[in-house]
Amino acid sequence: LSREDFQRIPELAINPLGDRIINAFFPEGEDQVNFRGFMRTLAHFRPIEDNEKSKDQNGPEPLNSRSNKLHFAFRLYDLDKDDKISRDELLQVLRMMVGVNISDEQLGSIADRTIQEADQDGDSAISFAEFVKVLEKVDVEQKMSIRFLH
Amino acid sequence: LDYQHVQVPFEITLWIMLASLAKIGFHLYNKLPSVVPESCLLIFVGLIMGGIIYGLNDRSPPVMDSDIFFLYLLPPIVLDAGYFMPSRPFFENIGTILLYAVVGTIWNVFGIGFSLYGICQVKSFRLQDVSLLHNLLFGSLIAAVDPVAVLAVFEEIHVNEKLHILVFGESLLNDAVTVVLYKLFRSFCEMPTIKSMDVFAGIGKFFVVGLGGVLVGLSFGFTAAFTTRFTKDIRVIEPLFVFLYSYLSYLTAEMFHLSGIVAIISCAMGMKRYVEANISLKSHTTVKYFMKMWSSVSDTLIFIFLGVSTIGENHEWNWPYICFTVIFCLVWRALGVLVLTFFVNRFHVNTITSKDQFIIAYGGLRGAICFSLVFLLPDFHRKKLFIAATTVVILFTVFVQGMTIRPLVDLLAVKRKRESAPTVGEQIHIRFLDHLLAGIEDISGHWGQYYWKDKLEYFNSKYLQKILLREYDQPKSSIVLLYEKLERKHAMELAQAGQLGHGLAHPSFLCSAFLCSSSDRTVITDQKLEDTPNPDVLDNMQEILARNLYRIRRTGPAYNRHTLPGDSEILILRHKSL
Numbered sequence: 001l002s003r004e005d006f007q008r009i010p011e012l013a014i015n016p017l018g019d020r021i022i023n024a025f026f027p028e029g030e031d032q033v034n035f036r037g038f039m040r041t042l043a044h045f046r047p048i049e050d051n052e053k054s055k056d057q058n059g060p061e062p063l064n065s066r067s068n069k070l071h072f073a074f075r076l077y078d079l080d081k082d083d084k085i086s087r088d089e090l091l092q093v094l095r096m097m098v099g100v101n102i103s104d105e106q107l108g109s110i111a112d113r114t115i116q117e118a119d120q121d122g123d124s125a126i127s128f129a130e131f132v133k134v135l136e137k138v139d140v141e142q143k144m145s146i147r148f149l150h
Numbered sequence: 151l152d153y154q155h156v157q158v159p160f161e162i163t164l165w166i167m168l169a170s171l172a173k174i175g176f177h178l179y180n181k182l183p184s185v186v187p188e189s190c191l192l193i194f195v196g197l198i199m200g201g202i203i204y205g206l207n208d209r210s211p212p213v214m215d216s217d218i219f220f221l222y223l224l225p226p227i228v229l230d231a232g233y234f235m236p237s238r239p240f241f242e243n244i245g246t247i248l249l250y251a252v253v254g255t256i257w258n259v260f261g262i263g264f265s266l267y268g269i270c271q272v273k274s275f276r277l278q279d280v281s282l283l284h285n286l287l288f289g290s291l292i293a294a295v296d297p298v299a300v301l302a303v304f305e306e307i308h309v310n311e312k313l314h315i316l317v318f319g320e321s322l323l324n325d326a327v328t329v330v331l332y333k334l335f336r337s338f339c340e341m342p343t344i345k346s347m348d349v350f351a352g353i354g355k356f357f358v359v360g361l362g363g364v365l366v367g368l369s370f371g372f373t374a375a376f377t378t379r380f381t382k383d384i385r386v387i388e389p390l391f392v393f394l395y396s397y398l399s400y401l402t403a404e405m406f407h408l409s410g411i412v413a414i415i416s417c418a419m420g421m422k423r424y425v426e427a428n429i430s431l432k433s434h435t436t437v438k439y440f441m442k443m444w445s446s447v448s449d450t451l452i453f454i455f456l457g458v459s460t461i462g463e464n465h466e467w468n469w470p471y472i473c474f475t476v477i478f479c480l481v482w483r484a485l486g487v488l489v490l491t492f493f494v495n496r497f498h499v500n501t502i503t504s505k506d507q508f509i510i511a512y513g514g515l516r517g518a519i520c521f522s523l524v525f526l527l528p529d530f531h532r533k534k535l536f537i538a539a540t541t542v543v544i545l546f547t548v549f550v551q552g553m554t555i556r557p558l559v560d561l562l563a564v565k566r567k568r569e570s571a572p573t574v575g576e577q578i579h580i581r582f583l584d585h586l587l588a589g590i591e592d593i594s595g596h597w598g599q600y601y602w603k604d605k606l607e608y609f610n611s612k613y614l615q616k617i618l619l620r621e622y623d624q625p626k627s628s629i630v631l632l633y634e635k636l637e638r639k640h641a642m643e644l645a646q647a648g649q650l651g652h653g654l655a656h657p658s659f660l661c662s663a664f665l666c667s668s669s670d671r672t673v674i675t676d677q678k679l680e681d682t683p684n685p686d687v688l689d690n691m692q693e694i695l696a697r698n699l700y701r702i703r704r705t706g707p708a709y710n711r712h713t714l715p716g717d718s719e720i721l722i723l724r725h726k727s728l
Contacts, residue, residue, distance in 0.1 A: 009592050042593075045590055113633060134576055144586075144587065
């Protein structure tokens with residue numbers, strides 16, 4: 001599968017996060033994704049089952065665990081892959097989601113407030129741990145789960 | 151003394167006054183509302199009142215007229231419920247809610263009806279003249295969960311949002327089924343023979359009633375939204391439109407024998423988004439408080455009348471029938487919930503735990519709707535038995551289940567509502583995840599809830615918003631609205647705490663003033679309607695707000711390279727905001 005194949009899906013074109021989602025499927029620098037890679041990415045969205053939790057205590061965490069799901073979302077924010085969401089990255093996402101009739105200053109203050117709420121170590125960027133903390137009250141396991149092939 | 155002249159309004163006002171005073175009385179004694187739910191206390195007061203009237207007049211007290219109940223007392227409560235229904239959890243769980251409401255109610259009706267018929271067959275109970283049809287009719291009116299009672303009880307126990315919306319949504323939507331089945335069985339009672347065509351007609355009628363109710367409601371809702379588009383110059387009567395259109399939708403639906411409750415709910419939910427964007431802030435507050443007030447008064451009156459009407463000579467007592475009614479109500483509801491949840495959990499990611507199931511089954515309270523429906527029954531010789539049974543069931547569910555549900559919720563450690571303030575960050579991330587999920591669903595070709603939500607949003611922004619919203623007021627994203635609301639609240643708090651005075655001179659002062667003025671535009675324009683305040687006062691207020699808004703923004707390290715932060719100020723403000 002190449003990028004053009006993804007871009008042919010009409011709804012994805014109007015989705016504000018469309019490009020980033022497509023990029024998430026392709027590993028570093030490659031332009032093609034095979035079925036295995038496609039599946040690996042979609043596996044993040046499998047619902048969490050109870051019996052899996054006790055089985056894999058010792059082995060590597062399954063792809064659809066809560067922290068891996070959150071990591072996937074985090075990577076969509078963090079374009080330069082420095083493990084932090086900086087103010088600019090946040091601004092870009094906000095601009096895409098909020099629309100065109102908000103001024104830049106307002107957007108900037110919203111971004112500032114978000115960072116201020118989440119930031120605990122004072123580096124004015126959101127690290128992965130802080131991201132997890134903001135979403136601790138949100139039921140991420142159930143939100144980020146799709147029942148494929150039932 | 152010209153009592154005859156003022157009798158009717160006088161008595162109505164006295165009843166409302168009694169209801170409100172009773173409500174004050176309960177809350178004066180602090181411990182009482184936590185142990186006994188308000189609805190029980192109100193019924194108790196009603197019982198006392200009924201006893202007094204009976205003792206004084208030695209005849210049955212005025213029974214609550216079904217017309218008054220359905221036309222005047224019920225709509226405000228349902229409107230309040232529909233208008234303030236959190237639409238996100240509602241639509242996320244709509245499949246489950248519909249399943250419980252429709253299939254669950256039908257299951258309950260037939261289960262209770264048939265098992266009561268079985269009881270009537272036992273010779274020793276002397277009940278053999280109650281036919282199957284009568285039992286089914288009774289089943290149809292007693293099986294429905296009552297939104298008034300559920301609202302009264304669940305509002306005080308604060309369970310988690312999903313559970314609350316499941317029980318509450320079910321109680322609202324099962325009205326469609328109840329209406330159809332009740333009318334169906336009642337017309338069957340009067341028909342000499344029943345053909346299978348009639349049964350199919352009944353099933354078809356259910357769809358007509360339900361969908362018709364939704365259509366009527368939505369059309370009135372959109373008309374209301376459209377009307378409010380033009381009310382810029384007459385802000386004072388804006389709240390009236392909300393109430394008028396909703397009430398009209400209810401009455402229209404009732405006129406066509408459709409489900410009035412479903413109509414008024416779809417009207418409220420349909421118009422809420424657009425009306426709130428169109429009307430002023432003050433009208434919005436007015437709508438909110440009027441609705442709450444009316445629904446509160448209605449609620450209180452209903453319970454008091456329930457108590458009053460219990461006393462009297464309307465009852466025929468028959469131990470077995472009544473006891474078995476209560477038992478069957480509980481049993482069939484529990485079975486219904488179990489079976490349906492089993493099906494729901496197989497298709498959904500969000501599983502309903504067994505604790506939740508227990509609360510759903512236990513929270514199936516019956517209330518005043520059953521009571522009014524039983525009074526509307528045609529007069530046949532067993533009517534008093536049905537009235538007695540209904541009264542006992544209602545009293546049982548409200549008193550026993552209502553009182554014990556709170557300790558049970560604590561005992562079972564059911565997940566409670568999280569009491570945290572909404573943060574902008576959370577909103578942003580949730581929205582982000584929505585888009586992400588919609589995209590993934592598109593890729594995998596799965597038509598899940600995010601897909602439909604996305605499509606609805608798209609339809610909304612392309613067509614509906616253009617028609618229903620006023621031209622220049624572009625709708626703001628909910629993220630921006632939440633942010634503005636939080637900033638405004640924070641600024642007010644700081645202003646009240648006396649954090650005025652020495653502001654730093656900042657170049658971005660102007661843009662923060664701009665920020666403030668754009669979000670407070672509606673407030674300023676409203677004030678212009680009244681006696682024009684001093685321009686100085688206005689400027690002063692704007693300045694205060696702007697300065698404080700600006701300060702909030704600067705509690706982190708400065709992003710503005712033109713100014714240097716004053717360290718001590720930041721420390722103080724950070725403490726205050728934490």
